[in-house]
Amino acid sequence: MADTPMHFVSTREAAPRVLLSQAVLAGLAPDGGLYVPERVPRLDGLARARTLPEVAKRVLAPFFEGDALAPQLHALVDEAFTFEAPLKALRSPDTFVLELFHGPTSAFKDFGARFLAAVLARLAPAGARPVTVLVATSGDTGGAVAAAFHQRPGARVVILYPEGKVSARQAHQLGCFGDNVEAYCVRGDFDDCQRLVKGAFGDAALRGDVALASANSISLGRLLPQVAYHAHAALTHQRTQGSALNLVVPTGNLGNGVACVLARLLGAPIGDIVFATNANTAVSRALSSAQWSPLPTLATLANAMDVGNPSNLERLRFLLPGLEGVRAQEVSDAEIRAQVRAGEAREGEVWCPHTACAVEVLARLRASGDARPWAVVATAHPAKFETVVEPLIGRPVPVPPALAQLLQRPSRSTQLAPTAQALAAVLRAAP
Numbered sequence: 001m002a003d004t005p006m007h008f009v010s011t012r013e014a015a016p017r018v019l020l021s022q023a024v025l026a027g028l029a030p031d032g033g034l035y036v037p038e039r040v041p042r043l044d045g046l047a048r049a050r051t052l053p054e055v056a057k058r059v060l061a062p063f064f065e066g067d068a069l070a071p072q073l074h075a076l077v078d079e080a081f082t083f084e085a086p087l088k089a090l091r092s093p094d095t096f097v098l099e100l101f102h103g104p105t106s107a108f109k110d111f112g113a114r115f116l117a118a119v120l121a122r123l124a125p126a127g128a129r130p131v132t133v134l135v136a137t138s139g140d141t142g143g144a145v146a147a148a149f150h151q152r153p154g155a156r157v158v159i160l161y162p163e164g165k166v167s168a169r170q171a172h173q174l175g176c177f178g179d180n181v182e183a184y185c186v187r188g189d190f191d192d193c194q195r196l197v198k199g200a201f202g203d204a205a206l207r208g209d210v211a212l213a214s215a216n217s218i219s220l221g222r223l224l225p226q227v228a229y230h231a232h233a234a235l236t237h238q239r240t241q242g243s244a245l246n247l248v249v250p251t252g253n254l255g256n257g258v259a260c261v262l263a264r265l266l267g268a269p270i271g272d273i274v275f276a277t278n279a280n281t282a283v284s285r286a287l288s289s290a291q292w293s294p295l296p297t298l299a300t301l302a303n304a305m306d307v308g309n310p311s312n313l314e315r316l317r318f319l320l321p322g323l324e325g326v327r328a329q330e331v332s333d334a335e336i337r338a339q340v341r342a343g344e345a346r347e348g349e350v351w352c353p354h355t356a357c358a359v360e361v362l363a364r365l366r367a368s369g370d371a372r373p374w375a376v377v378a379t380a381h382p383a384k385f386e387t388v389v390e391p392l393i394g395r396p397v398p399v400p401p402a403l404a405q406l407l408q409r410p411s412r413s414t415q416l417a418p419t420a421q422a423l424a425a426v427l428r429a430a431p
């Protein structure tokens with residue numbers, strides 16, 4: 001197995017295959033598809049890896065085969081995986097929570113953003129122009145990317161977020177980094193921000209003047225590191241409980257869900273996977289019929305999962321054409337509220353609205369008589385969504401120390417008109 005280069009192919013199968021570095025730098029494949037590994041090997045001896053960084057090194061190694069970054073994989077993992085992803089037992093028997101919110105911005109996106117930042121830092125040739133990482137965010141992505149690139153030499157971050165559409169705490173977090181991180185509040189909605197970013201990437205003259213890099217959720221540099229914590233949780237469960245672990249994954253663009261599927265394909269002892277969505281039904285409609293079409297995005301209480309057309313569906317169909325052992329279930333805002341309210345009494349936990357979707361789906365499985373071991377994946381700390389959570393539980397949620405530190409810093413953002421010209425002027429201006 002060693003030394004066989006790993007190539008990445010486009011889900012649309014009309015682009016040349018490339019090695020990992022090129023796939024990360026390109027973002028989207030030239031035929032408009034998403035890059036996927038051409039094969040996913042089953043790994044032997046996975047169970048010997050114990051810590052999260054050890055598991056990350058094992059599961060990521062096949063994807064780095066033949067790439068210039070392969071000798072640096074261990075350094076990349078040690079730099080990015082500096083916090084835990086604990087699997088905690090809940091009060092109900094055979095029920096666990098995989099906590100992914102112990103990073104600097106209290107959401108799972110810290111894992112992917114930190115790994116991508118470490119990769120991009122090693123791909124920039126010495127003396128190259130500074131790279132501008134341009135990102136549109138509905139909340140969590142921008143903060144994680146800002147934290148990961150803050151004060152990195154050779155990188156500048158430009159964040160666009162919709163005015164009045166992110167929580168006060170999220171807005172503060174986006175603007176509190178300063179230095180090489182600039183936050184712009186756009187008069188428009190998230191789709192306007194995304195349209196502006198796409199326009200900038202498609203503007204050849206602008207790209208001649210400014211070295212733009214993407215940090216959006218289709219990036220393999222964000223997706224691949226997410227395989228590690230699903231594999232680590234399942235291996236830990238296997239070692240301590242002797243059985244495979246089934247997982248419920250809160251799902252929006254399906255990046256975390258596809259990473260969980262990849263972990264299972266690589267040989268991690270994962271049983272069934274259920275994608276828990278909010279009222280946006282694309283994933284469940286796509287899994288239940290080959291014929292489906294995207295619908296406009298609905299705003300829900302789990303706003304980081306408000307995705308009408310999840311791009312990673314293309315990856316899921318490519319990697320798991322028969323869709324074996326995966327399902328999707330939708331959760332309403334009323335059910336999210338009920339699970340947040342009931343969390344402390346039932347399990348001694350305060351859930352964020354996204355995690356509450358997974359908790360609701362597991363409650364349905366239990367009600368139908370499923371007694372197997374299940375973990376819900378907790379994608380964010382509830383203190384990040386205080387405006388939803390606190391009125392439901394009737395008291396403040398203690399803020400984790402890393403987040404509290406960010407909230408104490410002064411925050412600054414600049415208004416930006418929702419036009420290509422306004423964004424181009426910002427990007428061309430010397431930082």
Ligand SMILES: *Cc1c(COP(=O)(O)O)cnc(C)c1O
Pocket residue numbers: 107108109140141217250251252253254255256257304305354355379380
């Ligand atoms: C981004 C996000 C999700 C959705 O993850 P996908 O990988 O897009 O499916 C769920 N919960 C939280 C808190 C998020 O920030």
